[in-house]
Amino acid sequence: MRAVIRRNKQLICDEIPELTPGAGQVLVKTLACGICGSDLHALHHMEHMIETTRRASGGGDPGGFDPTADTVFGHEFCAEILDHGPGTTKALKVGTRVVSVPVTLTQTGMEALGYSNALPGGFAERMLLTEGMILEVPNGLPTDQAALTEPFAVGAHAVAKAKLDKDSVSLVIGCGPVGLAVIAGLKAKGHGPVIAADYSPRRRTAAEMLGADVVIDPAVESPHARWESFGVPTARAAQAMARMMGKTFGQPVVFECVGAPGILQALIEAAPAGSQIVVAGVCMETDKIEPAIAITKEIELTFVFGYSPEEFAYTLRQLSDGVIDVSRVVTGKVGLSEVAQAFVTLGDPEAHVKILVEPGR
Amino acid sequence: MRAVIRRNKQLICDEIPELTPGAGQVLVKTLACGICGSDLHALHHMEHMIETTRRASGGGDPGGFDPTADTVFGHEFCAEILDHGPGTTKALKVGTRVVSVPVTLTQTGMEALGYSNALPGGFAERMLLTEGMILEVPNGLPTDQAALTEPFAVGAHAVAKAKLDKDSVSLVIGCGPVGLAVIAGLKAKGHGPVIAADYSPRRRTAAEMLGADVVIDPAVESPHARWESFGVPTARAAQAMARMMGKTFGQPVVFECVGAPGILQALIEAAPAGSQIVVAGVCMETDKIEPAIAITKEIELTFVFGYSPEEFAYTLRQLSDGVIDVSRVVTGKVGLSEVAQAFVTLGDPEAHVKILVEPGR
Numbered sequence: 001m002r003a004v005i006r007r008n009k010q011l012i013c014d015e016i017p018e019l020t021p022g023a024g025q026v027l028v029k030t031l032a033c034g035i036c037g038s039d040l041h042a043l044h045h046m047e048h049m050i051e052t053t054r055r056a057s058g059g060g061d062p063g064g065f066d067p068t069a070d071t072v073f074g075h076e077f078c079a080e081i082l083d084h085g086p087g088t089t090k091a092l093k094v095g096t097r098v099v100s101v102p103v104t105l106t107q108t109g110m111e112a113l114g115y116s117n118a119l120p121g122g123f124a125e126r127m128l129l130t131e132g133m134i135l136e137v138p139n140g141l142p143t144d145q146a147a148l149t150e151p152f153a154v155g156a157h158a159v160a161k162a163k164l165d166k167d168s169v170s171l172v173i174g175c176g177p178v179g180l181a182v183i184a185g186l187k188a189k190g191h192g193p194v195i196a197a198d199y200s201p202r203r204r205t206a207a208e209m210l211g212a213d214v215v216i217d218p219a220v221e222s223p224h225a226r227w228e229s230f231g232v233p234t235a236r237a238a239q240a241m242a243r244m245m246g247k248t249f250g251q252p253v254v255f256e257c258v259g260a261p262g263i264l265q266a267l268i269e270a271a272p273a274g275s276q277i278v279v280a281g282v283c284m285e286t287d288k289i290e291p292a293i294a295i296t297k298e299i300e301l302t303f304v305f306g307y308s309p310e311e312f313a314y315t316l317r318q319l320s321d322g323v324i325d326v327s328r329v330v331t332g333k334v335g336l337s338e339v340a341q342a343f344v345t346l347g348d349p350e351a352h353v354k355i356l357v358e359p360g361r
Numbered sequence: 362m363r364a365v366i367r368r369n370k371q372l373i374c375d376e377i378p379e380l381t382p383g384a385g386q387v388l389v390k391t392l393a394c395g396i397c398g399s400d401l402h403a404l405h406h407m408e409h410m411i412e413t414t415r416r417a418s419g420g421g422d423p424g425g426f427d428p429t430a431d432t433v434f435g436h437e438f439c440a441e442i443l444d445h446g447p448g449t450t451k452a453l454k455v456g457t458r459v460v461s462v463p464v465t466l467t468q469t470g471m472e473a474l475g476y477s478n479a480l481p482g483g484f485a486e487r488m489l490l491t492e493g494m495i496l497e498v499p500n501g502l503p504t505d506q507a508a509l510t511e512p513f514a515v516g517a518h519a520v521a522k523a524k525l526d527k528d529s530v531s532l533v534i535g536c537g538p539v540g541l542a543v544i545a546g547l548k549a550k551g552h553g554p555v556i557a558a559d560y561s562p563r564r565r566t567a568a569e570m571l572g573a574d575v576v577i578d579p580a581v582e583s584p585h586a587r588w589e590s591f592g593v594p595t596a597r598a599a600q601a602m603a604r605m606m607g608k609t610f611g612q613p614v615v616f617e618c619v620g621a622p623g624i625l626q627a628l629i630e631a632a633p634a635g636s637q638i639v640v641a642g643v644c645m646e647t648d649k650i651e652p653a654i655a656i657t658k659e660i661e662l663t664f665v666f667g668y669s670p671e672e673f674a675y676t677l678r679q680l681s682d683g684v685i686d687v688s689r690v691v692t693g694k695v696g697l698s699e700v701a702q703a704f705v706t707l708g709d710p711e712a713h714v715k716i717l718v719e720p721g722r
Contacts, residue, residue: 049653057598235418236418237418269416279652282652284653287649289650290413290647291625291640291648292417292645293417294640294664295643297417298666300661300664301655301664303652303655303658303659304656304659
């Protein structure tokens with residue numbers, strides 16, 4: 001079958017061996033699979049990502065993954081059941097459209113689909129999924145939108161980690177796919193006002209589309225200047241004074257969805273005292289902070305990653321129930337032979353919001 | 362009256378003008394006042410501390426404090442009422458021993474005692490306190506111990522900010538005054554096990570004295586190696602596996618009580634996945650972290666500072682009720698003329714736990 005293979009830090013469209021579903025697995029046809037920012041980073045910096053994972057797991061072996069061997073990316077997918085392996089319940093029939101957290105259990109352990117040497121991710125015509133993890137796409141949700149379950153689950157998780165109360169004002173810094181998922185997650189839970197900021201006009205338009213209440217170009221206006229306009233005093237002394245006068249204001253929460261060095265310290269300095277900064281943007285470089293300022297302001301830095309299976313399922317329901325409208329998020333579709341070019345195109349934030357790969361295209 | 366004055370980055374014992382209590386104020390005789398690590402730092406780096414405060418308050422004026430003008434340090438005090446100013450209730454009589462959060466209200470605003478050009482702190486024979494903020498020392502609590510209310514309130518606040526549950530294992534890194542206060546705060550609330558680590562034998566002994574369950578010399582053994590011995594899996598995958606097998610373990614919490622560059626990142630790498638790191642040690646230098654590792658492990662960095670008036674009052678009760686036994690914390694007492702030398706002596710962690718200044722000595 002055909003797939004896009006990462007080999008020698010390049011993307012090559014070529015044949016890979018056919019798959020046979022093992023015990024508990026289903027063979028699926030990949031209908032659509034989004035290109036994630038992590039894929040763009042991993043194309044050139046997989047070794048560094050693996051080193052980070054190794055250090056994060058206390059120096060242990062990160063599941064035997066070899067970043068120099070072939071990998072087929074793709075972890076944001078919607079697929080269709082083609083066949084069932086031995087020991088499956090076949091509760092979902094052949095032809096059923098499904099999504100899944102991108103993890104497949106094998107006899108030797110767990111494979112992270114999209115970052116595995118053993119199993120292909122969604123940039124391949126077919127994949128192997130674990131039957132116990134697949135979820136049927138609820139009737140009527142288009143395939144393109146179902147494929148967005150994974151990136152929007154990231155937003156649901158970040159929002160779940162935020163200490164929001166009913167008066168909270170949230171600030172979302174960066175309106176790429178992570179920022180958009182956070183905005184959608186906030187609005188889906190009824191939170192507001194949500195202030196969103198991005199230098200890119202296209203991304204600001206997308207932020208509006210997903211429900212941000214105020215959308216700001218940081219080149220023109222500081223997003224932090226808006227706190228006070230929503231009644232949140234930024235300095236501790238002003239907060240104490242406001243509370244003495246019986247004024248209430250919610251926990252200020254900032255979502256860092258950029259992932260570049262320097263942003264954290266800029267937020268530590270600009271956010272109101274007592275803010276929670278939920279760090280969802282993945283900065284892969286060493287960063288510098290001034291702990292004394294974070295201490296004086298009693299900042300909380302909450303680093304978040306991924307989502308739980310429950311959050312993934314919850315997000316799928318929110319998309320299918322129309323609580324989150326992602327009908328205009330996909331701005332481009334490509335076949336397997338066009339994936340390498342799409343990776344280049346996505347380097348420009350003005351070009352696209354989300355590109356889906358359709359292996360059958 | 363006599364006081365120890367910070368002038369030209371030196372400590373000089375000299376006369377300062379007598380004080381007259383204003384509206385709502387009481388004049389007190391300073392009985393004892395602890396020397397704090399912040400004082401040691403401020404002696405040479407006050408300008409930097411003020412710059413940090415200025416940045417933390419969004420660039421505003423930090424209360425008009427001039428770090429180049431004379432200052433009388435001392436914010437950990439026990440005092441005795443000498444006289445009442447106009448408009449006071451006189452609910453506490455002359456001769457009553459009191460403590461207070463080190464803030465005095467004046468007609469022009471708030472003065473932070475110990476870091477004020479207008480009012481002296483506790484390294485002076487007398488001080489002005491705000492009547493509405495003073496607390497009577499409960500019957501029988503020795504003056505030396507009452508003077509420890511302030512530093513131990515810092516521990517109560519740090520513990521209150523920790524997301525401890527009944528199965529939590531806590532690790533306290535650094536057993537200087539902040540670490541000791543955290544250990545005491547944890548044990549006072551019934552938490553355990555508490556693992557404490559410090560390179561200094563004297564500080565390790567103090568940690569044991571305040572109730573740490575395990576005390577470790579990091580030069581001999583990694584304090585982090587002890588997590589697993591208390592049933593806390595350190596890697597995310599091991600945690601997931603343990604939970605699947607029905608095993609429970611509490612939220613791992615690390616208290617950073619050192620305040621030196623590099624410690625935060627060392628803790629981010631060594632702590633179990635999902636740990637909360639409560640940052641109570643004040644690192645005044647720029648620090649470096651690896652956000653990608655903090656994200657992968659979903660670390661929470663909670664920067665904490667000071668305490669509330671309620672936590673201060675609660676700590677005083679805990680000291681007087683014997684819930685926290687601080688009877689052996691004070692290891693030295695000096696008169697005003699010996700304060701400059703005591704600042705030098707405290708540079709050696711082996712020399713002392715806490716030195717009190719007795720202006721009447």
